Amino acid sequence: xxxxxxxxxxxxxxxxxxxxxxxxxxxxxxxxxxxxxxxxxxxxxxxxxxxxxxxxxxxxxxxxxxxxxxxxxxxxxxxxxxxxxxxxxxxxxxxxxxxxxxxxxxxxxxxxxxxxxxxxxxxxxxxxxxxxxxxxxxxxxxxxxxxxxxxxxxxxxxxxxxxxxxxxxxxxxxxxxxxxxxxxxxxxxxxxxxxxxxxxxxxxxxxxxxxxxxxxxxxxxxxxxxx
Amino acid sequence: xxxxxxxxxxxxxxxxxxxxxxxxxxxxxxxxxxxxxxxxxxxxxxxxxxxxxxxxxxxxxxxxxxxxxxxxxxxxxxxxxxxxxxxxxxxxxxxxxxxxxxxxxxxxxxxxxxxxxxxxxxxxxxxxxxxxxxxxxxxxxxxxxxxxxxxxxxxxxxxxxxxxxxxxxxxxxxxxxxxxxxxxxxxxxxxxxxxxxxxxxxxxxxxxxxxxxxxxxxxxxxxxxxxxxxxxxxxxxxxxxxxxxxxxxxxxxxxxxxxxxxxxxxxxxxxxxxxxxxxxxxxxxxxxxxxxxxxxxxxxxxxxxxxxxxxxxxxxxxxxxxxxxxxxxxxxxxxxxxxxxxxxxxxxxxxxxxxxxxxxxxxxxxxxxxxxxxxxx
Numbered sequence: 001x002x003x004x005x006x007x008x009x010x011x012x013x014x015x016x017x018x019x020x021x022x023x024x025x026x027x028x029x030x031x032x033x034x035x036x037x038x039x040x041x042x043x044x045x046x047x048x049x050x051x052x053x054x055x056x057x058x059x060x061x062x063x064x065x066x067x068x069x070x071x072x073x074x075x076x077x078x079x080x081x082x083x084x085x086x087x088x089x090x091x092x093x094x095x096x097x098x099x100x101x102x103x104x105x106x107x108x109x110x111x112x113x114x115x116x117x118x119x120x121x122x123x124x125x126x127x128x129x130x131x132x133x134x135x136x137x138x139x140x141x142x143x144x145x146x147x148x149x150x151x152x153x154x155x156x157x158x159x160x161x162x163x164x165x166x167x168x169x170x171x172x173x174x175x176x177x178x179x180x181x182x183x184x185x186x187x188x189x190x191x192x193x194x195x196x197x198x199x200x201x202x203x204x205x206x207x208x209x210x211x212x213x214x215x216x217x218x219x220x221x222x223x224x225x226x227x
Numbered sequence: 228x229x230x231x232x233x234x235x236x237x238x239x240x241x242x243x244x245x246x247x248x249x250x251x252x253x254x255x256x257x258x259x260x261x262x263x264x265x266x267x268x269x270x271x272x273x274x275x276x277x278x279x280x281x282x283x284x285x286x287x288x289x290x291x292x293x294x295x296x297x298x299x300x301x302x303x304x305x306x307x308x309x310x311x312x313x314x315x316x317x318x319x320x321x322x323x324x325x326x327x328x329x330x331x332x333x334x335x336x337x338x339x340x341x342x343x344x345x346x347x348x349x350x351x352x353x354x355x356x357x358x359x360x361x362x363x364x365x366x367x368x369x370x371x372x373x374x375x376x377x378x379x380x381x382x383x384x385x386x387x388x389x390x391x392x393x394x395x396x397x398x399x400x401x402x403x404x405x406x407x408x409x410x411x412x413x414x415x416x417x418x419x420x421x422x423x424x425x426x427x428x429x430x431x432x433x434x435x436x437x438x439x440x441x442x443x444x445x446x447x448x449x450x451x452x453x454x455x456x457x458x459x460x461x462x463x464x465x466x467x468x469x470x471x472x473x474x475x476x477x478x479x480x481x482x483x484x485x486x487x488x489x490x491x492x493x494x495x496x497x498x499x500x501x502x503x504x505x506x507x508x509x510x511x512x513x514x515x516x517x518x519x520x521x522x523x524x525x526x527x528x529x530x531x532x533x534x535x536x537x538x539x540x541x542x543x544x545x546x547x548x549x550x551x552x553x554x555x556x557x558x559x560x561x562x563x564x565x566x567x568x569x570x571x572x573x574x575x576x577x578x579x580x581x582x583x584x585x586x587x588x589x590x591x592x593x594x595x596x597x598x599x600x601x602x603x604x
Contacts, residue, residue: 120332123293126319127326128346129395138345142336 006199008175009183016091016179017159020098021106021152027099028106028151033136035107036114051104058101062168065097069169087169094170094177098159105154113147114140146218157210161203248399248431252289252299252309261285261297261455267448269304272425272432274446274463276439276474282455283435284329287401290433291326292319303399304431323354325392325400329407331384333376339387340372346395357396357428365427366390366420382413386420393428400424400432406441421445439477443467443523444601468570470553470563475572480561481525482571483601488518497542504569508542509598521601526561526572528596533583535592543595547571549587552580560585564593 002010035047053061068075069087076086087093121143125135141148163181170177172186180199187196247269254261261282267273275283289297292308295316301309303324308317319326333342347359363369366386376384385405392400405421406414422445424432436442442449442463449466451459451473459472464483467474474480486500486507496511500520512520535544547564555561560580564571571593583591 120328121334123319124326124328124332124334125345126293127291127324128391129320129349130345131320134349139334139336143334145336 002198002202003195005174005178006180006183006195009178009180009199010202012091012175012177013160013179013181016094016098017156019095020102020159021156023095023099024102024106024155025148025152028103028155029110029148032107032110032151033114033140036111037119050107053101054104058162058164059168061101062097062165065100065165065169069093069096089169089171089173089177091176094166094179097165097169098162101162101165102155102159105158106151109150109154110144110147113144113150116147117143149217150214153210153214157207161207246304248290248304248433249300249302250290252286252297252301254285254289254294254297259285259455261289263289263452263455263457265450265457265460267433267450267460268431270429270431271447272434272445273448273450274442275433275435275450275452276437276442276446277452278437280454281452283437283452284403285455286452287326287403287433287435290399291324291401292317292322306398323396323398325389325395325397327385327388327392327400327402327405329404331376331381331388331408333379333384333387333391335376338373338375339368339379342376342387343372343391343394346391350395355396357393359394362390362393365393365423380413381409382416385409385417389420389424397430400430402432402434404435404437406436406438418444439474439479442474443479443481443483444521465570468563468572470551470561475526475553475561475563476555479525480572480574481523481528482569484522484524484569486520486522488512488514488516488520490516502569504565504567505545507595507598509600512600523599523601524571524595525597525599526574528598529564529571529573530594530596531562531573531575531579531583531585532592532594536594539594541594541596543598545571545593545595547591547593549585549589549591551587552585566593 031050035043035050066088067073069079070076071080071086079085079087084092087096117140121139122135125139126132130138161181162179163185166177166179166182170179172178172182178186180203184196184199184203187193187199248265248267250263250265250267252261252263259282263286275286277283285294288294290301298311299309300311301307303322306323307315308322309315334345337345343362366389368383368386368390371379371383371387379387389402389405406417409417424430425445434441434445446463449459449461449463450457451466459466459469464485466472467480468482469475484502484507486502486509489499489501489506491498491511493511498509498512500507500509500522502522507522509520509522514520545566547566549562550565550570551563553561554577555574558577560575560577562573562575562580562585564573573593
């Protein structure tokens with residue numbers, strides 16, 4: 001069965017993915033809200049920037065992050081000034097990189113849900129004495145639940161599947177930055193095909209189940225009249 | 228101006244807050260400007276009437292505070308909602324209003340009870356004047372509480388939306404074409420509830436519509452909008468009969484009278500009523516003496532005669548004076564009449580007009596062939 005280092009890689013992967021999903025839920029939601037409702041000219045450039053990780057080769061993103069977070073990069077200067085050291089090849093660095101890499105997968109579904117909902121339910125809520133923040137939590141969040149669910153699931157699954165960015169920013173440190181995809185790469189490099197197969201099968205099954213759950217959930221929600 | 232009492236204090240007394248609704252607002256949009264100055268009564272239903280694109284809904288949104296770019300001054304029963312000159316703008320949630328949108332806009336994630344409670348529990352206790360049970364009873368939705376919005380008919384949805392707005396104990400109720408999305412049968416279902424709003428709640432209502440029938444049936448006060456401007460405002464009965472306004476162009480043009488029941492004649496199955504300008508015999512009404520009725524006299528149901536006819540089947544013959552005439556095309560003339568101060572309309576042919584030699588000031592008799600009872604007010 002899976003070796004101890006395989007299990008360690010799996011555990012680390014889940015940790016990174018869970019933490020990334022949590023952080024992006026908190027940071028991506030306000031960003032999605034702003035993108036969905038603004039009429040500012042900044043909207044399009046910012047939306048393009050958010051979507052960049054979808055089309056950019058992970059190695060390119062990883063390379064820039066490595067330079068930025070490194071001892072001579074802008075981010076590196078800040079983190080060192082704050083006494084945090086440098087982020088590349090650490091767990092924290094891996095999470096920061098994952099957050100950028102998975103940002104569009106969280107933001108876009110939530111933004112779409114907000115846009116589909118439109119302003120009307122919020123106007124209704126305001127006419128029923130709800131403040132903006134109150135209306136956000138009592139109307140927008142429940143009405144956009146499928147968007148949040150899709151965003152969280154896609155973000156989690158996408159983070160689990162990252163490879164190029166990890167390799168550039170995190171390297172291959174067991175228990176710190178060696179995630180499943182890197183572990184599989186190691187197995188293949190070492191010609192341990194049986195080990196690679198087992199881990200790859202776990203990933204395949206996981207990915208399929210995640211997508212199946214997503215489609216089942218979203219398919220069960222039919223469009224209802226009302227707002 | 229009444230003269231000051233002899234012992235009036237020398238200090239300037241703060242002017243009492245203006246009653247009713249005072250609205251002065253300008254909203255600029257590319258290709259459209261809304262510019263309105265309205266003084267509306269503190270009770271009864273006011274209709275905002277106009278074609279689509281005339282700015283009725285925008286006017287309602289400005290009043291509600293949903294168009295923050297609008298500049299001007301809005302005071303509702305002495306409460307200042309907006310005064311751009313002083314930098315005052317109350318956000319929607321701080322205005323004591325109920326807003327019913329064209330589509331019912333019920334929250335899909337809440338059942339009927341949850342929808343109703345949404346605003347109710349957000350209304351401070353000391354502001355709650357509208358009881359929960361009374362609201363349910365008024366709109367007849369007590370049996371729907373556990374249903375979901377997608378399980379309701381269009382009419383039920385709209386009733387829940389109205390109840391949801393009332394549950395916040397508003398001081399002003401805004402209805403944006405609440406019947407527009409409903410078919411004729413559903414409209415008939417919901418109209419009585421709207422009428423009960425007026426008879427049972429002392430709450431000013433502003434009602435946006437483009438249907439003359441709804442204006443005639445519901446509105447006490449009328450505001451006509453065209454291209455973002457107010458073209459006329461005043462009592463409905465008066466505006467419905469003004470030949471210079473578009474309302475009299477409608478096929479269903481007619482006058483609205485408020486009648487009081489004097490007596491019933493059970494033998495002939497008739498009810499005698501009195502309105503400001505005379506008496507009117509109606510088919511037997513199922514209501515008590517002294518009750519008020521709203522009656523619509525369509526222009527096409529009124530014929531004119533120079534002499535009081537005898538030997539006619541027509542029961543209601545009223546002495547009138549012609550106040551104005553307007554040609555309507557197709558050989559028809561709309562005649563505005565006045566019977567002891569109450570305006571009436573008659574639609575006659577051009578030939579009859581010439582035969583009777585009609586002109587403003589001419590005295591004659593209006594024969595009313597039939598009336599529509601709009602509702603027991």
